[in-house]
Amino acid sequence: MRLVMLKRVIAGLVLAAALVVAIPSFAQGDVLMSVPSKSDRVSVNGVEIYYEIHGEGSPLVMLHGGVNPADFFGAPLAAMAEDHQVIAIHMRGHGFSSDAATPWTTEQMADDVDAVLDALGFEKVDVMGWSLGGGVALQTALRHPKRVRKLIVIGMNVKSSGNYPEVLTAFKEMPSMAPAIGAQLAESPLAELYPDADWEAIMRKTGEMNQGEFDWSADVKNIKAPTLLIFADADMMYPEHIAEMYRLFGGGTRDARYDGALRPTVNQLAIIPGTTHYDMVQKGLKPVTDYAKAFLAQ
Secondary structure, three states, X not given: OHHHHHHHHHHHHHHHHHOOOOOOOOOHHHOOOOOOOEEEEEEEOOEEEEEEEEOOOEEEEEEOOOOOHHHOOOHHHHHHOOOEEEEEEOOOOOOOXXXXXXXXXXXXXXXXXXXXXXXXXXXXXXXXXXXXXHHHHHHHHHHOHHHEEEEEEEOOOOEHHHEOHHHHHHHHHHHHHHHHHHHHHHOOOHHHHOOOOOHHHHHHHHHHHOOOOOEOHHHHXXXXXXXXXXXXXXXXXXXXXXXXXXXXXXXXXXXXXXXXOOOOOOOEEEEEEEEEOOOHHHHOHHHHHHHHHHHHHO
């Protein structure tokens, strides 16, 4: 019943928000969850950032998509925690983390991640982010390159013009629609998961942080951490932009030869068939996590 109710809420929000954020397709109580060995809040950069630690092994930071941490911190987290010590971070204003009056940026969120890791004593980690979390993962690699061993970016563009026009329009309209969308989310099962969340502010700030143009292409070319890019075959950006991103990471420049000896880069690209930006980490759970585990194990 809870899942049906949530799906009805989502259906009502599709025109306003599903084009641009990872609106939840399930709640934490509807999937097998990993139990954290530790959870707490860390005071960094004027906010209280909530984190959980799951599993054992090499450290892996997981960064959720917009609005709802539960989508990424459900089954995907449980799968990755089978082989890694996962540090799951709720970004400022999301989930159990607090917020400040200042606008959101991926750069600020990346600095929050770095500060949390510093407080917890993690010197070097792998970083895996989806959607908004993918942007924060990229900025973490750019702003704090010594912190990142390997990078996994799921469903994130590196310039605004890489997104389809309807995505850009939805971002533009989101701040004005935030009161209506926020009110609906406040009546959804998400409000039970995150009772202190300010849903109107979340929607408004999500739209505001995606206003205007940006282009990280020149900077992304300089990322040294081995990187895996993962996209849906019906993602929110042009296929041409996905290819452009892979080329920024050194891929797609020549034939690798029959034995792979001439592969141009250690960086990798995966396309998950039959998925969209919004259902990729649920519908494509096994290929996404299998590819991620194999990449990190190399």
